[in-house]
Amino acid sequence: MSDQYPADQPQAGSSPVPPPPAPPVEGQYPAAPGYQSAPQISGGFAAPGADVAPPKSIVKAVKLMYVGAALSLLGIVLSFVQKGEIEDQARERLQEDGKSLSDLDSIVNVAMISSVVFGLIGAALWIAMAKTNEAGKSWARIVATVLGALAILSFLGTFAQGTATPLSVVVSLISLVLAVAILILLWHKDSSAYYAAKSAPRH
Numbered sequence: 001m002s003d004q005y006p007a008d009q010p011q012a013g014s015s016p017v018p019p020p021p022a023p024p025v026e027g028q029y030p031a032a033p034g035y036q037s038a039p040q041i042s043g044g045f046a047a048p049g050a051d052v053a054p055p056k057s058i059v060k061a062v063k064l065m066y067v068g069a070a071l072s073l074l075g076i077v078l079s080f081v082q083k084g085e086i087e088d089q090a091r092e093r094l095q096e097d098g099k100s101l102s103d104l105d106s107i108v109n110v111a112m113i114s115s116v117v118f119g120l121i122g123a124a125l126w127i128a129m130a131k132t133n134e135a136g137k138s139w140a141r142i143v144a145t146v147l148g149a150l151a152i153l154s155f156l157g158t159f160a161q162g163t164a165t166p167l168s169v170v171v172s173l174i175s176l177v178l179a180v181a182i183l184i185l186l187w188h189k190d191s192s193a194y195y196a197a198k199s200a201p202r203h
Contacts, residue, residue, distance in 0.1 A: 052136070052194065052197045052198060054134055054136065054194055055188075055190035055191060055193075055194050056190070057185045057186075057188035057190045057191045058133065058134060058136075058185070058186075058190075058191050058194055059134075060185050061133060061182045061185035061186050061191070062130045062133060062134045064178050064181055064182050064185070065126050065127070065129055065130035065133070065182060066126065066127070066130055067178060068122075068126040068175060068178045068179070068182075069122075069123040069124075069126035069127050069130070070123075071171055071174060071175050071178070072118075072119045072120075072122035072123040072126060072175075073119060073120075073123050074171060075115060075119045075122075075168065075171050075172075076115055076116050076119035076120070078167050078168060078171065079111070079112055079115035079116070079119075079168070080112070082167060082168070083108070083112065086108060086111055086112075087104065087108045090104055090107045090108055090111070091104055094107075118154075125147060129143065129144045129147065133186060135198070136194055136195055136197070136198025136199065137195075137198070137199075138195045138198075138199045141186050141187070141191075141195060144182065144183065144186055145183060145186070145187075147179070148179040148180070148182065148183045151175060151176055151179040152176060152179070154172070154175075155172045155173065155175070155176045
């Protein structure tokens with residue numbers, strides 16, 4: 001009679017039989033052989049060290065920042081197109097204040113130079129904020145918040161100069177709306193989780 005082995009004991013020279021896989025838990029999927037699922041942190045982003053893609057809120061905010069940069073450059077063009085209108089408004093203001101028109105040219109020149117300088121600075125800041133916030137830099141969101149507050153002050157300053165034209169007011173208003181929308185997107189919960197994932201210490 002040939003030797004027989006119990007069903008649960010391997011025969012000599014044969015490989016041990018692996019235990020059957022554990023039954024799947026509802027809502028979870030078994031990992032593929034040879035791979036280990038990446039640990040997750042709050043917000044659904046991968047743990048530090050993983051390549052984290054920006055969420056939709058950040059993507060939208062970045063696009064609006066580039067729109068803001070384009071508007072800043074457009075403001076420079078509009079200032080030259082409407083130079084005559086700016087000069088007329090400055091003349092009316094001097095006459096209302098009872099001042100000499102000898103300062104008219106200097107007032108207009110200052111307004112034009114300010115438009116160019118602030119337009120270029122504004123465009124550069126928009127682009128810098130777009131790149132740094134897209135990269136998930138936490139400090140960039142703080143800077144963007146401060147710049148958003150300054151955008152409100154700049155909008156109010158447009159009227160204080162007395163040289164604002166209807167088109168420049170419209171551009172300033174659009175920039176203000178953009179700043180508010182961007183801040184809302186940057187402080188969205190998905191954005192906060194993204195900043196946390198990108199700023200967490202890497203091991």
